[in-house]
Amino acid sequence: AQSVTQLDSQVPVFEEAPVELRCNYSSSVSVYLFWYVQYPNQGLQLLLKYLSGSTLVKGINGFEAEFNKSQTSFHLRKPSVHISDTAEYFCAVSEVPRQLTFGSGTQLTVLP
Template structure:
C-alpha cells in the first residue's frame, strides 16, 4: 500500500516570494504522483502529475514539482507566489489502480 506525508501543515509566505511544499511518499511498487489544489468550498483541481519520463514536471499556474526516487519525494515549488495562490494543497500517490492516497494537506497562505 502507498502512503503520503506532507511535512508542513501550514506555510505562510509573502507575495512574490518563492515557496516549496514538501511531500514524501512510501510504496513498494512504482507509483504515479499528483498535486491537487483546493480552494475554499470547491473540489480538488489537478495542478500537475508525474507518470513517467522527466522527473521535473510543470503544471498550471506556474507550479512545478520534481520527482526524486532516491529520496521518495515529490516537492512542489513556485518561484513567485500570488495572493490568489492561497489554498490547500494535497499531494497524492497511486500505483495506477483505483487506489489514490492523499496526504493531510498543506495550507498555503500568501500575505501581501
C-alpha cells in the same frame, strides 16, 4: 502499502516570494504522483502529475514539481507566489491506477 506525508500543515509566505511544499511517499512499487489544489468551498483541482519520463513536471498556474526516486519525494515549487495561490494543496500517490492515497494537506497562505 502506499502512504503520503506532507511535512508542513501550514506554510505562510509573502507575495512574490518563492515557495516549496514538501511531499514524501512510501511505496514498494512504482508510483504515479499528483498535486491537487483546493480553493475554499470547492473541490480538488489537478495541478500536475508525474506518470513517467522527465522527473521535472510543470503544471498549471506556474507550479512545478520534481520527482526524486531516491528520496521518495515529490516537492511542489513556485518561484513567485500570488495572493490568489492561497489554498490547500494535497499530494497524492497511486500504486494502482484509479486509487489515490492523499496526504493530509498543506495550507498555503500568501501574505501581502
